[in-house]
Amino acid sequence: MSENKTQAFDIKKAAESKIANVDFENLAFGNIFTDHMLYCDYKDGEWGTPVICPYAPIEMDPSSRVFHYGQAIFEGMKAYKDEQDDIWLFRPDENFIRFNKSATRLAMPEVPEEVFMEGLKQLINIDKEWVRKGKGNSLYLRPFMIATGHGVIAAPSAQYRFMIILSPAKSYYTGEVKVLIAEHFSRAANGGIGAAKAAGNYSAQFYPTRLANQQGYQQVIWTDDATHTKLEEAGTMNVFFRINDTLYTAPTSERILDGVTRKSIIDLAKREGINVEVRSVLVDELLAAAKDGSLKEMFGAGTAAVVNPIVGFSYQDTYYELPKQDKPLSLEIKDKLTNIQYKLAEDTFGWTVKI
Amino acid sequence: MSENKTQAFDIKKAAESKIANVDFENLAFGNIFTDHMLYCDYKDGEWGTPVICPYAPIEMDPSSRVFHYGQAIFEGMKAYKDEQDDIWLFRPDENFIRFNKSATRLAMPEVPEEVFMEGLKQLINIDKEWVRKGKGNSLYLRPFMIATGHGVIAAPSAQYRFMIILSPAKSYYTGEVKVLIAEHFSRAANGGIGAAKAAGNYSAQFYPTRLANQQGYQQVIWTDDATHTKLEEAGTMNVFFRINDTLYTAPTSERILDGVTRKSIIDLAKREGINVEVRSVLVDELLAAAKDGSLKEMFGAGTAAVVNPIVGFSYQDTYYELPKQDKPLSLEIKDKLTNIQYKLAEDTFGWTVKI
Numbered sequence: 176m177s178e179n180k181t182q183a184f185d186i187k188k189a190a191e192s193k194i195a196n197v198d199f200e201n202l203a204f205g206n207i208f209t210d211h212m213l214y215c216d217y218k219d220g221e222w223g224t225p226v227i228c229p230y231a232p233i234e235m236d237p238s239s240r241v242f243h244y245g246q247a248i249f250e251g252m253k254a255y256k257d258e259q260d261d262i263w264l265f266r267p268d269e270n271f272i273r274f275n276k277s278a279t280r281l282a283m284p285e286v287p288e289e290v291f292m293e294g295l296k297q298l299i300n301i302d303k304e305w306v307r308k309g310k311g312n313s314l315y316l317r318p319f320m321i322a323t324g325h326g327v328i329a330a331p332s333a334q335y336r337f338m339i340i341l342s343p344a345k346s347y348y349t350g351e352v353k354v355l356i357a358e359h360f361s362r363a364a365n366g367g368i369g370a371a372k373a374a375g376n377y378s379a380q381f382y383p384t385r386l387a388n389q390q391g392y393q394q395v396i397w398t399d400d401a402t403h404t405k406l407e408e409a410g411t412m413n414v415f416f417r418i419n420d421t422l423y424t425a426p427t428s429e430r431i432l433d434g435v436t437r438k439s440i441i442d443l444a445k446r447e448g449i450n451v452e453v454r455s456v457l458v459d460e461l462l463a464a465a466k467d468g469s470l471k472e473m474f475g476a477g478t479a480a481v482v483n484p485i486v487g488f489s490y491q492d493t494y495y496e497l498p499k500q501d502k503p504l505s506l507e508i509k510d511k512l513t514n515i516q517y518k519l520a521e522d523t524f525g526w527t528v529k530i
Numbered sequence: 531m532s533e534n535k536t537q538a539f540d541i542k543k544a545a546e547s548k549i550a551n552v553d554f555e556n557l558a559f560g561n562i563f564t565d566h567m568l569y570c571d572y573k574d575g576e577w578g579t580p581v582i583c584p585y586a587p588i589e590m591d592p593s594s595r596v597f598h599y600g601q602a603i604f605e606g607m608k609a610y611k612d613e614q615d616d617i618w619l620f621r622p623d624e625n626f627i628r629f630n631k632s633a634t635r636l637a638m639p640e641v642p643e644e645v646f647m648e649g650l651k652q653l654i655n656i657d658k659e660w661v662r663k664g665k666g667n668s669l670y671l672r673p674f675m676i677a678t679g680h681g682v683i684a685a686p687s688a689q690y691r692f693m694i695i696l697s698p699a700k701s702y703y704t705g706e707v708k709v710l711i712a713e714h715f716s717r718a719a720n721g722g723i724g725a726a727k728a729a730g731n732y733s734a735q736f737y738p739t740r741l742a743n744q745q746g747y748q749q750v751i752w753t754d755d756a757t758h759t760k761l762e763e764a765g766t767m768n769v770f771f772r773i774n775d776t777l778y779t780a781p782t783s784e785r786i787l788d789g790v791t792r793k794s795i796i797d798l799a800k801r802e803g804i805n806v807e808v809r810s811v812l813v814d815e816l817l818a819a820a821k822d823g824s825l826k827e828m829f830g831a832g833t834a835a836v837v838n839p840i841v842g843f844s845y846q847d848t849y850y851e852l853p854k855q856d857k858p859l860s861l862e863i864k865d866k867l868t869n870i871q872y873k874l875a876e877d878t879f880g881w882t883v884k885i
């Protein structure tokens with residue numbers, strides 16, 4: 176992280192903390208926020224002074240562009256506390272770079288590194304009591320940017336607000352995840368915004384995901400929209416397939432989010448001598464592997480759940496149950512990765528950054 | 531319109547009007563709003579009482595779903611004042627139906643007809659001084675809905691706000707419109723949300739449109755994302771091609787917005803004995819027609835500009851200028867359509883609805 180530049184930030188502390196009211200043992204994901212938030216406004220072509228202030232509603236004109244034309248992007252990251260009470264981020268540079276890539280694709284201004292990185296650091300420091308020790312506990316960090324310019328004309332806004340809000344999180348257990356392979360709906364177009372962490376990508380998935388939920392599937396595995404033959408990713412996770420002893424995951428593209436967890440797993444697996452192939456897995460291949468027993472595991476990979484094992488999938492109204500593994504590779508990888516994140520294992524990659 | 535039910539609305543009038551400060555001769559589109567707005571909140575599975583109140587900023591929690599996951603839809607309509615000072619809407623039922631189709635696709639609740647239609651009527655009546663007489667003048671109506679539920683978890687919101695805001699408009703003259711045919715970028719996926727008037731669809735277009743602007747083209751004509759061979763629509767307009775004396779326009783699909791202006795033009799042209807074919811025009815066909823001189827006209831069709839003539843297009847770095855027409859069909863159609871809207875010609879279709 177860059178050196179401390181407190182002067183550049185306008186800091187207004189909350190009169191008292193809400194932390195005593197929080198039941199840290201029973202946290203629903205993304206539901207409770209810490210005492211403070213950060214915002215920084217962009218106007219007349221430049222960013223103003225970042226402000227850290229008590230978490231509170233913001234005033235928005237009803238004609239704000241974000242409401243009408245959807246210029247909104249975000250990131251999802253976590254802060255972890257180790258046994259020495261030090262707080263660590265995991266590859267925050269990756270999130271910063273991806274955030275500004277998203278900004279560019281949505282015709283929004285890039286956020287300066289100082290505002291993003293130093294903003295995170297200052298804000299987390301002020302609310303550091305909210306980061307709980309113990310594996311599984313974390314502080315979920317949500318930097319985001321919205322178009323605040325007024326006017327209902329379909330053109331990029333001239334004004335924006337960058338914000339960071341923080342939410343304490345427990346380990347994310349989603350139960351047994353069964354997935355539905357998309358045959359009709361899709362989340363991203365060729366030449367579209369699928370590779371951006373843009374708000375609009377998520378709302379597009381809600382209706383098809385709800386239909387899948389009604390059929391008993393928790394998630395949809397998206398396929399390419401043109402042919403629906405290539406397996407791409409899940410709603411908020413990249414996807415890995417273990418066929419025999421090789422791990423497969425789709426290459427990133429304009430349609431697929433370049434996940435930090437995904438790329439970390441690729442590196443970690445390689446270090447562990449696991450065979451990893453980055454290439455599109457076809458639906459037909461998956462079906463064949465499920466039928467002949469070579470499909471051993473499937474799992475999602477993303478910041479929230481780290482690794483989310485999938486127990487089976489449905490395609491064309493047939494459900495394929497995956498075999499139970501004695502020692503699932505998914506959990507071994509999850510363990511290795513979270514040990515790095517919580518400073519319980521040596522970080523040979525230099526991924527962790529102390530606050 | 532349904533009968534007057536003022537009791538069901540909570541109406542708080544502004545202490546004074548801002549109208550005296552408005553220069554109605556120099557209005558930028560979508561920039562100035564009338565004295566009042568309408569909002570209606572959805573919570574616990576039901577819609578509350580619609581409120582009409584002075585136009586003012588609204589309070590939003592920073593974790594509101596609209597900011598993070600883009601659940602936001604809208605409509606664009608106009609109110610016209612005739613020579614008798616009566617105010618008319620144009621096919622508002624079409625916008626109402628489309629609004630709720632968009633809502634369903636975005637996993638948002640449908641808005642009751644009473645709230646949408648009676649809401650428009652009541653609100654316009656209160657701000658009726660803002661609807662100016664004279665062809666070209668109108669009041670642009672912007673019903674929209676945003677997800678107001680809190681929490682950064684990628685799932686549909688449980689709370690929503692429906693709103694209507696109103697903006698006085700002059701006739702929308704965009705100058706000479708040159709367009710770029712999309713070769714790489716796209717606005718919609720197969721199985722995506724392109725047919726919905728969803729906020730996210732617009733932000734996806736801003737960056738490629740800005741690139742086109744930098745090359746001297748005002749708009750992009752989108753092609754299908756899988757092959758980029760089919761001409762689809764423009765950013766906020768459907769597109770018509772006149773080859774010899776036939777008008778062509780793409781069929782609506784999951785990727786294309788079912789425009790009210792488009793369908794009205796199809797009906798109007800048919801009534802006038804003009805040959806209209808609803809089918810995809812291929813880029814190759816367009817090039818051939820431009821080269822052999824059979825391509826006579828291209829124009830966009832949408833509520834804001836009604837009909838927007840296109841003077842030329844670029845494809846693969848070659849610019850094709852369209853021939854000048856003595857009596858462009860586009861302007862004849864525009865005239866016939868606006869005459870119906872302003873009650874200057876008989877409405878044989880029953881499209882106009884008095885407020």
Ligand SMILES: Cc1ncc(COP(=O)(O)O)c(C=O)c1O
Pocket residue numbers: 251372408409410411412413432433434435436437476477478479
């Ligand atoms: C669509 C999508 N894919 C994949 C991921 C995983 O990315 P990361 O590992 O950086 O959290 C996310 C983010 O959570 C996502 O939203």
Ligand SMILES: Cc1ncc(COP(=O)(O)O)c(C=O)c1O
Pocket residue numbers: 606727763764765766767768787788789790791792831832833834
């Ligand atoms: C993407 C898109 N296509 C076409 C149109 C034209 O639709 P309408 O004629 O209903 O205004 C619009 C709306 O303005 C639009 O946003």
